[in-house]
Amino acid sequence: MHSGLLDILRCPYCGGRLELVTSLFHRTEGETVRDGILGCECCVFPVVDGIPVLHLHAAAVAARQHIEARAPELALRAMAGVADDEQAEQFEAAVASDDSTYKDIVAALGPTFEGGYFLYRFSDPTFVVADAVVRAVAGTVLRTGGRALDVCGGSGHLTRALVPLSSPAPVLADLFFPKIWLARRFTAPGAVPVCCDGNAPLPFARGSFDYAMCSDAFMFIWMKRLFVSELFRAVAGSERGTVLINHTHNQLVWSPSHGQSLTPSGYRNLFEAARPRVFGESQLFADVVAGKTLDLSRAEDAAALEKEAALTLVASPVDAVFDRHALEPSPGSGGEWRINPLFDIDDQGSRLHGVLQFPSGDYEYEYGACREYLPEEVFIDKATLHALQAGGPIEPMAELIRRRVVVELPKKYY
Numbered sequence: 001m002h003s004g005l006l007d008i009l010r011c012p013y014c015g016g017r018l019e020l021v022t023s024l025f026h027r028t029e030g031e032t033v034r035d036g037i038l039g040c041e042c043c044v045f046p047v048v049d050g051i052p053v054l055h056l057h058a059a060a061v062a063a064r065q066h067i068e069a070r071a072p073e074l075a076l077r078a079m080a081g082v083a084d085d086e087q088a089e090q091f092e093a094a095v096a097s098d099d100s101t102y103k104d105i106v107a108a109l110g111p112t113f114e115g116g117y118f119l120y121r122f123s124d125p126t127f128v129v130a131d132a133v134v135r136a137v138a139g140t141v142l143r144t145g146g147r148a149l150d151v152c153g154g155s156g157h158l159t160r161a162l163v164p165l166s167s168p169a170p171v172l173a174d175l176f177f178p179k180i181w182l183a184r185r186f187t188a189p190g191a192v193p194v195c196c197d198g199n200a201p202l203p204f205a206r207g208s209f210d211y212a213m214c215s216d217a218f219m220f221i222w223m224k225r226l227f228v229s230e231l232f233r234a235v236a237g238s239e240r241g242t243v244l245i246n247h248t249h250n251q252l253v254w255s256p257s258h259g260q261s262l263t264p265s266g267y268r269n270l271f272e273a274a275r276p277r278v279f280g281e282s283q284l285f286a287d288v289v290a291g292k293t294l295d296l297s298r299a300e301d302a303a304a305l306e307k308e309a310a311l312t313l314v315a316s317p318v319d320a321v322f323d324r325h326a327l328e329p330s331p332g333s334g335g336e337w338r339i340n341p342l343f344d345i346d347d348q349g350s351r352l353h354g355v356l357q358f359p360s361g362d363y364e365y366e367y368g369a370c371r372e373y374l375p376e377e378v379f380i381d382k383a384t385l386h387a388l389q390a391g392g393p394i395e396p397m398a399e400l401i402r403r404r405v406v407v408e409l410p411k412k413y414y
C-alpha cells in the first residue's frame, strides 16, 4: 500500500487515524509499505503483502503476530487461508511464478476456496446487468472526477469497471483476503485493496469517496442498517455522493443463494431520508438483452417490485443518473479479448465454429438466462477476431461483444 492511503484509512473501532508503527518489524520501498503494523489509539492491525487488514478475525490476529515476529511469509499464509503445509507450498509456488494464471492460483488455494464458476463470471446474467448499471451510474457520477468505493467487491470483477472511471483509483474492500489479493494481481490491478469486515464500521474517513457500491453481496450482510449508514458516511459531503446497492435478493421471491434478504420496502427503509430509486432486475436485464438503452428513468410500482427476484437501489443527488443510458459495448479495461469459455470451439480454417456448452446442470439452472444473449451456435471470422486482439477497432466485433460471445478478460485469467 502507498502510505498516502493512510489519509483516508481510519480504525473501524475507534475511528482514529492509523500510522505505521516504525518500532516494530516493517518493510517499505519508498512510499510503499509491503509489510508492517498499523496502530491507532485502541488497536494494532497488520499490513500483509501490501494490503492493510483492518479487522480482528482469527486469521488477522495470527497474521499480525507473524509480522511482529518478522515472518511476513507466514502472515501471508495465514491470510490466504491455506489448509496445511503442502497446500501452502503449492500456493507459494503459484504466487512466485510470473506465468501463473488466476485459474492456477485459485486451484492452488485449494477446494475450500470459493472459486466456483469464475471462468464464466464475465458473461453470467447477474454480472452483465450489474456491469451495465455500474458503468451507467458511476460513469455519470464520476464524469468530472471523484473516487469510488466497492465494498464486498470480492475478486474485483466489477471493480474492474470502476478503474477507468475513478480518479483517484477506486478502493476495493472485502473481508476475504485471497480475493482482493487476486484482484490486485489479475482482475482489477488499478484498484486499491483493503481487507475489512462489512459487519463493522468501514475503515475509512468520512467523505473519502464520491460513489460507494455493494454488488451481489448485501443480502449476506447481517448489520444492514449499519452498512447502509456507513456507505452514506463514506460519501458524506460530496455534492455527487451516490450509494448503489446492486443485485440484492428479495425476501418475497425464492432464489438458489438467498442470504438474509429483505422485502423491497425493507430495503427502502434502510436508506431513511435518502429515498432511493428501486429497480427490479428483470427490467434492467431486458434492457441489456435488447442492447439499446439502460432505462434508469423508470419508476416501478410497489406491486411489480414485490415479484422481482433481485433488486437494485440507487440514491444519488445527480439527476442525470436517473435517465436513459446508451448501452455501448465495453471498450475493455486493459485485458485481452477472448472467446467466451462457455463455447466449445471447432477450428474450420478461416472461421471458428462455437457451440454453447454449460459446465454443469447446476450452472444452467442458476445462470441459464444467459441464453437470452448467448447464441446456441456461432461462427467467428478468425481474421476479424485476430485484428481485435491485436488492438484493432471494436466495431467489426460489436455484435459478438454485445452478445458476450467475445469477452474482454483480465490478462492471464486462465
Ligand SMILES: [Zn+2]
Residues within 6 Å of the ligand: 011, 012, 013, 014, 015, 016, 040, 041, 042, 043
Ligand atoms: Zn482504534
